[in-house]
Amino acid sequence: xxxxxxxxxxxxxxxxxxxxxxxxxxxxxxxxxxxxxxxxxxxxxxxxxxxxxxxxxxxxxxxxxxxxxxxxxxxxxxxxxxxxxxxxxxxxxxxxxxxxxxxxxxxxxxxxxxxxxxxxxxxxxxxxxxxxxxxxxxxxxxxxxxxxxxxxxxxxxxxxxxxxxxxxxxxxxxxxxxxxxxxxxxxxxxxxxxxxxxxxxxxxxxxxxxxxxxxxxxxxxxxxxxxxxxxxxxxxxxxxxxxxxxxxxxxxxxxxxxxxxxxxxxxxxxxxxxxxxxxxxxxxxxxxxxxxxxxxxxxxxxxxxxxxxxxxxxxxxxxxxxxxxxxxxxxxxxxxxxxxxxxxxxxxxxxxxxxxxxxxxxxxxxxxxxxxxxxxxxxxxxxxxxxxxxxxxxxxxxxxxxxxxxxxxxxxxxxxxx
Numbered sequence: 001x002x003x004x005x006x007x008x009x010x011x012x013x014x015x016x017x018x019x020x021x022x023x024x025x026x027x028x029x030x031x032x033x034x035x036x037x038x039x040x041x042x043x044x045x046x047x048x049x050x051x052x053x054x055x056x057x058x059x060x061x062x063x064x065x066x067x068x069x070x071x072x073x074x075x076x077x078x079x080x081x082x083x084x085x086x087x088x089x090x091x092x093x094x095x096x097x098x099x100x101x102x103x104x105x106x107x108x109x110x111x112x113x114x115x116x117x118x119x120x121x122x123x124x125x126x127x128x129x130x131x132x133x134x135x136x137x138x139x140x141x142x143x144x145x146x147x148x149x150x151x152x153x154x155x156x157x158x159x160x161x162x163x164x165x166x167x168x169x170x171x172x173x174x175x176x177x178x179x180x181x182x183x184x185x186x187x188x189x190x191x192x193x194x195x196x197x198x199x200x201x202x203x204x205x206x207x208x209x210x211x212x213x214x215x216x217x218x219x220x221x222x223x224x225x226x227x228x229x230x231x232x233x234x235x236x237x238x239x240x241x242x243x244x245x246x247x248x249x250x251x252x253x254x255x256x257x258x259x260x261x262x263x264x265x266x267x268x269x270x271x272x273x274x275x276x277x278x279x280x281x282x283x284x285x286x287x288x289x290x291x292x293x294x295x296x297x298x299x300x301x302x303x304x305x306x307x308x309x310x311x312x313x314x315x316x317x318x319x320x321x322x323x324x325x326x327x328x329x330x331x332x333x334x335x336x337x338x339x340x341x342x343x344x345x346x347x348x349x350x351x352x353x354x355x356x357x358x359x360x361x362x363x364x365x366x367x368x369x370x371x372x373x374x375x376x377x378x379x380x381x382x383x384x385x386x387x388x389x390x391x392x393x394x395x396x397x398x399x400x401x402x403x404x405x406x407x408x409x410x411x412x413x414x415x416x417x418x
Contacts, residue, residue, distance in 0.1 A: 014143045017041070017136065022144075026153065030059075030161030031069050034144050036088065041140060043088025043095070044068045047148045049161035050100060053172050057412045059158045062148065063100040064141055066117070083120060090140070093133045096120035099141065104149035107142045110135070163416045170413035173406045180403035187396040194392060198385035201274040205378045210368035215239040215250075222359060224257060224351035227325035232351050233257030237359065245287050248276075248373025250363070252356050254300065259352055261300025265360040267373035268312045274381055275374045279319070279360070280312040281353050283329070289376075299332065302352070303345045306332040311353055319357050327353050 007025040014020055020038040027033055027046070034045045046069045049059035067084025088095045097116040102108070113134055118126040129137065151157070162169075219238045225231055234257060241251040249266030264286040268278030284296025299308050307329040313319070327350040331341040341349065363369065 010147065012143055012147065014038075014139060016139055017143075020140070020143065022147070024147075026157070027069055028160075029164045030157040030159070032148060032151070032157065033069060034147075035086070036140065036144070038140075040091050041088065041136070043090075044086040045088060045141070045144055047144065049158040051162045051165040051169065053169065057162060057409055058155075059161050060103070061101050062104050062145060063098055064102065064144065065098045066095040081120075081124060088137075088140075090133050090136050093119050093129065095129075095133075095137060096126070102141070102145055104145045107145050110138060113137060113141075159416065162413070166413040166416045170410050170417075173410035173413065177403045177406035177410060180399045180406065184396050184399040184403060187392050187399060191389060191392045191396065194385060194389050197274065198382065198389065201378055201381045201385055204274050204371070204374045205382065207371060207375075209375065210371055211365065212243050212368045212372060213363070213365045215242045222355050224348075224355045225321050226347050226351055227322050229322050232348055235259060235352065235355065237356070240285065243369065243372055246289055247376030248369040248371075249286065250360055250369070251285050252359070253298075254352060254356070258303050258348060259300055261306075262298040263300060263352065263356050264296070265356050267370055268314065269373050269377050270312075273374075274378065275370065276377075277316065277370070278312060278314040279316050279357055280310060281357055282310040283308050283349075300349075300352070301333075302329070302341070302349045305334045305336070305341055305345050307341050307345065307349055308332050316357075316361055319354065319361070321351075321354055321358065323354070324350070326350055 007023055010022045010024055012020045012022065018039045020036055020041070022037075023035040025033040025035075030049045032047045034047065036043060036045060044067060046065040046067070048063045048065060048069075050061045050063050051059050052061075055061075065084070067087040083094075083096065095117065097118050097120075099113045099117050101114075102112070111134075113129070117129065117134075117137070119129055119133075120126055148154070216239045219236045222235045222237045223231065224233060224235055236255045238253050239250060240253045240262060241249075243249065244251065246264070246266060246269075248269070249264050251262055251264050253262050254260070261283070262285045264282045264284065266280055267276040268280040269276050270291070282296065284299035286293075286296055295308060299306055301307070309328055309330045311327045313324075318324075326346060329341040329346050329349040331337050331339060331345070336342060340346070360366070
């Protein structure tokens with residue numbers, strides 16, 4: 001059995017328009033029908049509280065529909081191309097569509113009808129409203145909305161509108177909350193990893209330095225081979241500096257086999273951390289801790305060409321006299337200056353880097369050099385880890401706060417259903 005709809009008569013004197021006679025009927029879902037008659041105005045307007053996703057739980061704005069609410073629908077676009085019963089006619093122009101997002105407690109002053117307020121011709125073409133019709137329509141809408149805002153049953157109307165969509169709105173809030181809770185859980189796990197990383201860095205800071213062997217200037221013969229194992233001669237290698245400017249590094253001076261110059265070998269202090277296990281070899285004698293210096297003293301000449309560049313790797317277990325097969329080198333002199341060195345030069349330079357890397361890894365104090373490299377980066381890593389923890393903690397709290405807000409809104413919508 002359907003509840004009986006009550007209709008009341010109201011008369012308004014609207015400035016600029018004159019007297020308006022209105023028959024006001026409360027419909028289902030919080031809709032209110034206004035049948036209006038006045039000078040050059042006739043037709044039906046329906047005021048609908050807007051229960052919106054991510055809006056206020058109880059609607060705070062309304063939509064005014066042009067035409068009767070004979071067949072209520074949640075999909076406005078269903079009726080955008082078809083006429084509704086008793087659409088308003090102003091100065092012989094029939095209004096079609098709707099105007100949404102109107103604050104009933106503070107209606108806009110002008111030009112607020114929006115793009116869905118049109119004149120729908122019989123041929124199905126929507127035409128824009130003229131300036132005169134638009135202004136008169138806005139005046140009527142303001143009068144209707146102000147009257148609606150003063151209705152005694154306003155709270156019941158907006159509650160009914162919210163209750164009608166409460167199921168879908170509660171589901172929407174649940175989806176939002178679940179997504180944010182999942183993000184918060186991921187951030188919590190990232191915080192755990194960041195704390196473990198910080199603890200590892202602090203462990204490096206607390207460890208006592210291990211003894212490091214001083215540079216041995218005695219020359220040593222070191223054979224070099226290409227990636228196929230073919231001999232490319234013998235180098236005379238001697239140590240120039242150990243753990244000098246850049247912690248954990250050894251500077252080698254090489255001579256012979258068409259090679260002359262220096263190469264700096266050490267741990268790749270940037271990966272992985274806090275205890276670097278990778279390797280970084282740089283052409284030249286590195287005398288700066290800056291990672292942005294690309295030119296160094298005593299860069300080697302190979303086949304008569306001065307070369308520059310570096311080779312870094314995150315692992316060392318796969319380094320052999322023949323692998324990696326090819327390591328890049330950049331020519332500073334010769335016809336290829338400024339670009340990659342020739343194949344023959346890269347082939348010989350790769351053999352030199354592999355041989356020096358293996359010699360570095362064979363040192364008896366290689367663990368002491370690794371710890372020295374880690375300690376050299378520990379202070380910076382400690383600050384970065386703490387900053388990362390603060391950032392993650394702030395993000396997690398933000399996600400949890402937003403998730404809690406959506407859960408509260410979900411409970412409020414469920415309460416409307418109850």
